[in-house]
Amino acid sequence: MKMTKWFTPAFLLAVLLLGLGELGARLFFAADISGRFEYGYSPDAGFDERRDGVVKLFRAGGRRFHPQSFQKQRPDGTFRVFVIGDSVPRGPSFKGAYPWLLGKELQQRQVQAESVNMALPGYGARRCQVVLKKALEFQPSLIILHVNDSNKYEDEREYRRSQEFKTWHPRNWPMKVFIFRRLYEAKTEKVFWRLVPEQIRAKFAARDADAQVAASTDPEEVRARVQLARETTAASVALARENQIPILLITQCRVWPDGRGSSYFEDHGLDALGQSLAGEGVYFLSMKEVFAHLPEGRAYFSDSGHLKESGHLLLAKAIVGKIREAHRQLGVTAFKMEAKDGGG
Amino acid sequence: MSFITWQYLLFLPLVLALYWRLPGRWRLVLLLIASYFFYACWDVRFLALVLATTVIDYLCALSIEGKSPGTVQVLLLALLPAAWLGGCSLFLPASGINTIIMAAAGALGLGFFGGHEIIRHMSPEKRPRLFLILSIGFCLGILGFFKYFGFFLDSAHNLITFLGLRPNRVLLQIILPVGISFYTFQSLGYVIDVYRGHCPACPSLLTFATYDAFFPQMVAGPIERGKHLIPQLEQTQVFDPVYLQDGLRLILVGFFKKVFVADNCAILANYVFAPQTPLNGYWAVLGVAAFAFQIYGDFSGYTDIARGSAKLLGIDLAVNFRFPYFARNPSEFWGRWHISLSTWFRDYLYIPLGGNRGSKWETIRNLAVTMVLAGLWHGANWIFVLWGAYHGLLLILYRVVPALRSLGDEKSPSVIRGVLAVALMWVFTLAGWAIFRSANLQQLGLWLAALGNWHTAGSLPWVSPSLWLLLHIAPLLLLQILTWKYRDETNLVSLPWPVKGVVYALMLLLIVSSTEHDTEFIYFQF
Numbered sequence: 027m028k029m030t031k032w033f034t035p036a037f038l039l040a041v042l043l044l045g046l047g048e049l050g051a052r053l054f055f056a057a058d059i060s061g062r063f064e065y066g067y068s069p070d071a072g073f074d075e076r077r078d079g080v081v082k083l084f085r086a087g088g089r090r091f092h093p094q095s096f097q098k099q100r101p102d103g104t105f106r107v108f109v110i111g112d113s114v115p116r117g118p119s120f121k122g123a124y125p126w127l128l129g130k131e132l133q134q135r136q137v138q139a140e141s142v143n144m145a146l147p148g149y150g151a152r153r154c155q156v157v158l159k160k161a162l163e164f165q166p167s168l169i170i171l172h173v174n175d176s177n178k179y180e181d182e183r184e185y186r187r188s189q190e191f192k193t194w195h196p197r198n199w200p201m202k203v204f205i206f207r208r209l210y211e212a213k214t215e216k217v218f219w220r221l222v223p224e225q226i227r228a229k230f231a232a233r234d235a236d237a238q239v240a241a242s243t244d245p246e247e248v249r250a251r252v253q254l255a256r257e258t259t260a261a262s263v264a265l266a267r268e269n270q271i272p273i274l275l276i277t278q279c280r281v282w283p284d285g286r287g288s289s290y291f292e293d294h295g296l297d298a299l300g301q302s303l304a305g306e307g308v309y310f311l312s313m314k315e316v317f318a319h320l321p322e323g324r325a326y327f328s329d330s331g332h333l334k335e336s337g338h339l340l341l342a343k344a345i346v347g348k349i350r351e352a353h354r355q356l357g358v359t360a361f362k363m364e365a366k367d368g369g370g
Numbered sequence: 371m372s373f374i375t376w377q378y379l380l381f382l383p384l385v386l387a388l389y390w391r392l393p394g395r396w397r398l399v400l401l402l403i404a405s406y407f408f409y410a411c412w413d414v415r416f417l418a419l420v421l422a423t424t425v426i427d428y429l430c431a432l433s434i435e436g437k438s439p440g441t442v443q444v445l446l447l448a449l450l451p452a453a454w455l456g457g458c459s460l461f462l463p464a465s466g467i468n469t470i471i472m473a474a475a476g477a478l479g480l481g482f483f484g485g486h487e488i489i490r491h492m493s494p495e496k497r498p499r500l501f502l503i504l505s506i507g508f509c510l511g512i513l514g515f516f517k518y519f520g521f522f523l524d525s526a527h528n529l530i531t532f533l534g535l536r537p538n539r540v541l542l543q544i545i546l547p548v549g550i551s552f553y554t555f556q557s558l559g560y561v562i563d564v565y566r567g568h569c570p571a572c573p574s575l576l577t578f579a580t581y582d583a584f585f586p587q588m589v590a591g592p593i594e595r596g597k598h599l600i601p602q603l604e605q606t607q608v609f610d611p612v613y614l615q616d617g618l619r620l621i622l623v624g625f626f627k628k629v630f631v632a633d634n635c636a637i638l639a640n641y642v643f644a645p646q647t648p649l650n651g652y653w654a655v656l657g658v659a660a661f662a663f664q665i666y667g668d669f670s671g672y673t674d675i676a677r678g679s680a681k682l683l684g685i686d687l688a689v690n691f692r693f694p695y696f697a698r699n700p701s702e703f704w705g706r707w708h709i710s711l712s713t714w715f716r717d718y719l720y721i722p723l724g725g726n727r728g729s730k731w732e733t734i735r736n737l738a739v740t741m742v743l744a745g746l747w748h749g750a751n752w753i754f755v756l757w758g759a760y761h762g763l764l765l766i767l768y769r770v771v772p773a774l775r776s777l778g779d780e781k782s783p784s785v786i787r788g789v790l791a792v793a794l795m796w797v798f799t800l801a802g803w804a805i806f807r808s809a810n811l812q813q814l815g816l817w818l819a820a821l822g823n824w825h826t827a828g829s830l831p832w833v834s835p836s837l838w839l840l841l842h843i844a845p846l847l848l849l850q851i852l853t854w855k856y857r858d859e860t861n862l863v864s865l866p867w868p869v870k871g872v873v874y875a876l877m878l879l880l881i882v883s884s885t886e887h888d889t890e891f892i893y894f895q896f
Contacts, residue, residue: 039872
C-alpha cells in the first residue's frame, strides 16, 4: 500500500523535514554536538584527538575553549602547562590572557614551553575537575588551577540540567532527538529564563534548574555548595598528586571600593584554602598578594574579579616567579633570568 | 491516565492496533476494557461509580421503553458496583476499600433495585416518568454526594455560625471522582432522550457501558448524546486511512494548544492568582489574559486530543469549541464555548423551564437559573455560582439593553461594529475568567482592587512576561486566522500541502520545546 494513502503528503513532508534536520545535525555537526547536553560534565567534549596525534580544542558540549592545538604526546624537553579555570584565566582575549602571556614569558626565558588555555567561562570547581581529568591524559609538566568560588551556582545548575532527560524512560524519548532537545535548550535559555522572572519560575515551572538553584537560599544548602566546591578543589589537587603532576593553585581575589576613594581586596578564604593544600608538588600563588600591595592594584581589574590585559601580564610574571622558585622540582632545566626578575 | 503522559502515547497505539484487528463485537469488549483501565489508572475504587451510573441508566432507559429485564437480572446488575468493590478489596488490598464502603455500595444497589421493582409494578402510563425520576434521582444523588455534599455542609456550617449558633460539625472528607460531572450528564442526557423518544433505549449492556465510559471523552467531554455516539459504536467500521490522517491532525493540534499554549500561559496565570502575590493593574490584566488562553488551550486542546483519539477508532465526537473568543455577544459565546455542555443545559434545563417562550421576566428567570446551575456544575464553590450568575447577567443584559443587543447583533454587516462587539465581549469574558480563576471572594476582591493600582513599585516587571504571553498566543491566533473561514478550529485541510507540512513540523517543534511544564487538565476537576 502506498504511504500517501496512509499518510497525507503534508504529514510526510513534516516527518521528512524533521528527519532531515536531525540527520543533518548528526552528520555534519557530529563533533560540535558531542557532549552538548552534558553541560560541561562530559569527559571529552571540546577535545578532538586526531589520528595524526594532534589534540584540538574547540567549542563543544558547553565548553567554549579558545581554539588551540597541541601534540597528544608531549614533545621531549617541552615544559607543558595547562591552565584550568573560569572566565578570569580565559581572559579578555586569547592573547590577552595570562596562560598565553605565561607561555611567551617562559619562552623569553628560553624555556621550551607551551601553555594551553583550558579555562572556560562559568566553570566552578566541579566542572574544572572534569576538564582536569581529561588534561591529565596529555602529560602536562604543570597544571595551573585557577581557584575561584563564584561559579558553584553554575556548576550546580548545569549539573541538574545534565541529569534531565538522561535515562531511557519513555517520557524522555523525544529529548533523545537532537533537534528537539536543542530547541528545548534554546527556548529555555533564550526565552524562558530571560522573559519569566525567576520568582515565578521557581514556584510555577515544573522543571527549572536555574530557578531551583537560585531560589535555594537555604543557608544550609548554600554552605553545602561552598563546602562541595572546596572539597572538589582538594580532590583535584589529590588527583594531580596521584598522577605525579605538579599543580599550581592560583587563588582568586576580588577588589571593592572602600568608600574613601581607595579599594580593598578580599579572598573569601581562598588563600587559606590554597595554603592548606600546598605541599610537595602543590604550589600556591595568591592573586591578592600579587595585586594588593601595588599602589594602583585596582587599576589592573576590569571589574571586581576580572583582570585587564595589564593585570594578566602582571599575573603571568608572578607565575613565572613561582616557576623559577621551583624550577628544579618542576624539571625546568634552562631558565634564563631577566634583570627585572631580580637576578638569581 | 492523562492524555499528556507517555503512558497514553503507548496505550493509544496498543488499543488501536488491537481494535482494528478484532472482529465486530470484540472491538466493543476491547474498548470497554480499555476505557475502564484508562479510568482505573486514576482510582480503581471510583470505577464503581461509573458502573453504578451505567447500570442505573441502562436499566431505567430499557424500563422506560417497557423492556425491563427480569427481576434477578436487575438485582444482579444493581449489585455489580458492590461486587466490583468486593473484588478490589480482595485482589487489590492497597485500594483501601473497607466493609463500610462495600456495604454502602450494596445498600445503594439494593435501594435502586427496590425502587425499580416498585415502579415496575405500578400502572404502565406512570412508569416511564417514574423510571426517569429514579434515574435522575440516583445519578444526581451520587453526583451530589461526591461533588456537593461537603460544599453544602460547609455552607450550612458557616450560615449557622453566622447566625450565632454553635453547629455540631460533621467532618467528612470526600474525594471528588475525576470526570463525574461529565459522565453523569452524558448518561442522564441519554435517559432523558429515551424518555422523550429522541433516542431508542440501547438493548446491549456492552454497547451502553462503552458509550458511558468511552475513554477519549469520558473524563472531560465532549458530553456526547446517545443518538450520536451509540450508533457509531454499534457499527462495525472498516479502517479508512482518513481516520488516521484526521486523528493525528486533531491530536497534534490538541497537544499544541495544551502543551505549548496552555501550559506556558499557566505559569503567569498561576502566579497572579496565587495567594500572597502583590498585584498591580498590569499584572491583574496580564494574569487574567494568560488564564483566558490557558483555559481555552487546555480545554479545547483536551477536546481535540479526545476527538483525534476517537477518530483513530473511526468515531466522530461532537465539536466542543468554535472560536469562542471571536464571539460578539454572550449567547454566541456559549454557542462557541464548551458547546456540548451549553447545549445540554439548553436542551435539558433551559427549554424545559420554558426557554424564551414565556414573558420577558420568565425568560430572565430561566436564563438566571440555567446559568447559575451551569456555574455550579463546574465545581462545589460559591465562586463558580457567582461566575454562572455573572454570565447569566450578561445574557440578560444583552437581551434587555437595546444598545448592547444592537452592538452584539451577529447579523450586522458592519466590520467596525463587529470588531467593537468582539472587543467588548472579550473584556466581559476576561472579567468572567477573573471570577472563575479566583479561589474565593477575597482573592477576587484583591484582583479587582489591583485594577485601581497602576504603580509598578514593589511588583515584578510586567513587560517581559507580557512578551512571553504574546509569544505563546501568537501562533494560536495565527492558527485561528488560518482556519476561521472553515468554521473549524482544527481544519487545516484546505491549506496547500507544503504549507501544511511546515505547519505540522513547526507545531511539533513548539510542543516539544515546551515540555518543562507538567500540568494536569483543568477540567478534570469538574
